[in-house]
Amino acid sequence: MDGVQDSPGPREASPRPCIPAALVYALAFAYLLAKAASFLALVPPGVPPDEPAHVSFVAYERAEGRLVPRYEEMRLLDDAGRFGELPNYLAHPALYYAVVGGLDGLGGAPQDPSLAARTRRLRLASAPLFVAAAAVCLYLGWRR
Secondary structure, X not given: OOOOOOOOOOOOOOOOOOHHHHHHHHHHHHXXXXXXXXXXXXXXXXXXXXXXXXXXXXXXXXXXXXXXXXXXXXXXXXXXXXXXXXXXXXXXXXXXXXXXXXXXXXXXXXXXXXXXXXXXXXHHHHHHHHHHHHHHHHHHHHHO
């Protein structure tokens, strides 16, 4: 047929990733799980230097019950877990803190309100978010 181009046929399905690639992704996911677990178990509360500010942010949101905080009112928690005089210097969007605070609140009222105990609880509450984000990223890489 002169002047008529053949239309391309149906798109071929992309080949599925091979087993060695699946093993690499599974090992990467296992590594990230182990990293999250070791951080929870081995790193003392407050070692990342701004961790008390993040824990204080969650405590403020839970105490005030608002999604959009008044940043100028936020204070850092002292070691006993009470709001002190020092202002909280974070001004992040609050949705993450609301989610983590909600996950933390599922356990009911804390037995120990100290800053160290709150830090451990919030690390535990944010670990599933870390694992889910890692799983999504690895899945997207796998599908590519």
